[in-house]
Amino acid sequence: MREGPDIARIASLVGDPARANMLSALMGGTALTASELALEAGVSLPTASSHLSKLMEGGLLTLASQGRHRYYGLAGPQVAGMIEAITGVAEAVGPKRVRPGPRDAAMRVARVCYDHLAGEQAVAMLDRLVDRKVLLRDDKEIRLGHSAAAHFSALGIDVEAKARRPVCRACLDWSVRRSHLAGTLGAAILDKILAEKWARREKDSRAVVFSPGGRRQFERVFLG
Structure with a gap:
């Protein structure tokens, strides 16, 4: 196995069309809920939640809670x-x-x-x-x-x-x-x-x- 960053893992996260649409939607700098991101991606809420979990595990998103709502945002400028x-x-x-x-x-x-x-x-x-x-x-x-x-x-x-x-x-x-x-x-x-x-x-x-x-x-x- 080659040493160094795992480019393929990050590429696979970004490469899925639904996840790519979610990430693009968050480029506006505004945190969005799972329901809002499901609409952006054109998928059901359960499917969106699965995608968001993968993006969180990959370190590409952050999650903040405000009352009953949970908001997703990009993990940072990088x-x-x-x-x-x-x-x-x-x-x-x-x-x-x-x-x-x-x-x-x-x-x-x-x-x-x-x-x-x-x-x-x-x-x-x-x-x-x-x-x-x-x-x-x-x-x-x-x-x-x-x-x-x-x-x-x-x-x-x-x-x-x-x-x-x-x-x-x-x-x-x-x-x-x-x-x-x-x-x-x-x-x-x-x-x-x-x-x-x-x-x-x-x-x-x-x-x-x-x-x-x-x-x-x-x-x-x-x-x-």
Whole structure:
């Protein structure tokens, strides 16, 4: 037996269509109940419960209880990054399950990727921050530039606060096939966009829809 991580086990967990749909549904960053995930997967509740048990055993999900309800979520950014990367490969080389529609177009422009912004707008934002040397990018790794603390502090974002996960992390964007910004900084930027009401989450979707004025503000602050 070869030594190292058991890739086949994780691949088998993600590879089942029902489980893949459940994991994709949780990429919006919102925890869901077993009943909600059963609807997303198109399976019965008992079948969904069996799938969820396997995903829990595989370490891909977490479970939180609130009153009588139990909510499932992705186990963390690393799992979300894996799903985003697999989606990118499927988009590039795999057959499409459905004909793209309006929601697909909106998702390509801007969407939630677990807890940060993804899509064309997010990729353009990272490129601009790197061009301005606010962020530095080497061999697909991203780190803060010398001016980053002051730059983001002026926006009300503290990049020096201690965190359990990286401040900056590259996340391969499935629709653009280039990296957008993840990590605690990526999450903080999405929080600001929504708090300032520059954009809103589209109901029952991961799409992030900018208002005309909000898009101008976003572009002024992050793309200017």
